[in-house]
Amino acid sequence: MSSYRKFAYVYDQLMEDMPYPEWLRFARTAWEKHGMPKSVAELGCGTGSITIPLVNSGFEVTGIDLSADMLSIARRKLEKTPQGNRLFREGSVRWVQQDMRVWELPEKVDSVISFCDCLNYLLEEDDIRAAFARTYAGLKDGGTFLFDVHHPNTLVRYDEEQPFVVDDPSVSYIWTCEFDGPRCQIEHHLSIFARDEHDRSVYRRFEETHIQRGYDPAWMKVELTKTGFRDVKCYADFEWVEAGADAQRLFYVAVK
Numbered sequence: 230m231s232s233y234r235k236f237a238y239v240y241d242q243l244m245e246d247m248p249y250p251e252w253l254r255f256a257r258t259a260w261e262k263h264g265m266p267k268s269v270a271e272l273g274c275g276t277g278s279i280t281i282p283l284v285n286s287g288f289e290v291t292g293i294d295l296s297a298d299m300l301s302i303a304r305r306k307l308e309k310t311p312q313g314n315r316l317f318r319e320g321s322v323r324w325v326q327q328d329m330r331v332w333e334l335p336e337k338v339d340s341v342i343s344f345c346d347c348l349n350y351l352l353e354e355d356d357i358r359a360a361f362a363r364t365y366a367g368l369k370d371g372g373t374f375l376f377d378v379h380h381p382n383t384l385v386r387y388d389e390e391q392p393f394v395v396d397d398p399s400v401s402y403i404w405t406c407e408f409d410g411p412r413c414q415i416e417h418h419l420s421i422f423a424r425d426e427h428d429r430s431v432y433r434r435f436e437e438t439h440i441q442r443g444y445d446p447a448w449m450k451v452e453l454t455k456t457g458f459r460d461v462k463c464y465a466d467f468e469w470v471e472a473g474a475d476a477q478r479l480f481y482v483a484v485k
Contacts, residue, residue, distance in 0.1 A: 236437045237298035239400045239423050241276055241306075249278045251467045252344040256375055258469070259482050263373050263460075266339030270367060272329040272360070272376075273347030277303030281310060284320040293325045293332050300324045330359040337369045343376040346478070349441035352414065354452075357444065361456040368485040374458060377480045380472070381443030384408065384415045399424045413443040446472060446479055458483035 256279075260266060267289055274280045274292030276299050283290045284307065294300050304324055327333070329343065330351065341364045351357050364374050388408035395402050400423045407416045417439040425431040446463055453461045461483045465476035472479050 236419070236421065236435075237276065237296055237302055239421060240299070241278070241302070242397070242400050243395065243402065244278075247278070247345065248467070249282075252279055252377075253282055255467050255480060256340075256342055256344075259373060259375050260340065263482070263484055264339070264371060266373070268336075268338040268340075270332075270334065270338045270341045272332065272341065272343035272364070273345065273350075274303060274324075275299045275345065277306050279342070279344060280322065281307050284322040285310065286320065288320045290320060290322050291325055291334060291338070292322060293327050293329065295326065295328055297326055300326055330356055330363065332363050332367065334367060337367055338372065339369055340373045340375065341368060342374075346377060346379050346441065348376055348378050349443065350439070352440060352442045354444075354448075357449070358452055358456070361452060361458075365456050365458065365485060370485055372485045374453075374483045374485070375481070377478045378449070379441065379443055380474075380476045380479050381413045381445065382474060383477050384413060384441065384443045385410075387415055387417075414440065415442075416440045449479075449481065453481065453483045458485060460484040 269283060269288050270291045270293060271280050272293050274294050277292055280290050280292040280303060292300070292303060307322065329347065348357065348360060351360060368374065385408070388406050391404065391406045393404040400421065402419050402421045405418045409415070419437040419439070420434065421437060422432045422434050425433055450461050450463055461481065463472045464470060464480040464482070465472035466478050467480065
């Protein structure tokens with residue numbers, strides 16, 4: 230939970246191929262089915278790659294993240310977008326540094342989203358329950374909770390397919406994993422080499438460790454229901470089809 234410090238400053242370079250438009254499409258489709266929100270809270274907003282398009286589309290968004298560095302980058306990114314100036318921005322935004330297990334806002338929101346497997350960083354079942362409870366409390370009646378997590382089998386595949394290497398002129402990494410089968414928990418070790426912004430002939434190396442845990446899909450649905458959510462559904466890989474064992478990402482939709 231303490232990662233994304235130095236890594237935050239190369240995150241967008243390394244993640245530029247992530248399917249952000251697909252996450253946005255999934256959210257909009259869910260909202261069309263269950264009611265278009267005005268206010269949205271995003272848990273684990275990172276550098277704002279989902280937050281900012283929502284703001285510029287007219288939503289009132291609160292971006293919540295544990296990392297001050299990620300939030301700092303998100304603020305700067307927003308101001309650099311064509312709609313970043315407040316005079317021309319369609320929606321509104323605020324950035325809040327909070328833990329998704331205990332997050333709280335002054336007012337309830339219409340929808341809560343958390344994409345890019347953020348909840349996999351919660352390493353105990355009680356952490357998941359706490360995040361569900363806080364989200365339920367922070368939603369208006371009829372509000373939606375949309376999130377995705379890695380299928381447990383995806384973490385197994387990471388372990389089987391490692392190591393991973395990216396060799397780019399500006400930033401590169403070597404990524405290895407250690408997998409704890411009984412807990413379905415994986416520890417990602419990244420050695421990152423980033424080009425110095427002042428001396429382009431020099432690369433700075435730093436280390437990052439990220440730990441994620443996979444949870445049984447049926448257990449997740451039960452816990453959402455126990456929290457009080459209704460109409461709990463689990464879909465596969467950005468599509469509106471029931472998730473099976475071959476899914477890589479599990480997409481949950483729940484209604485308060």
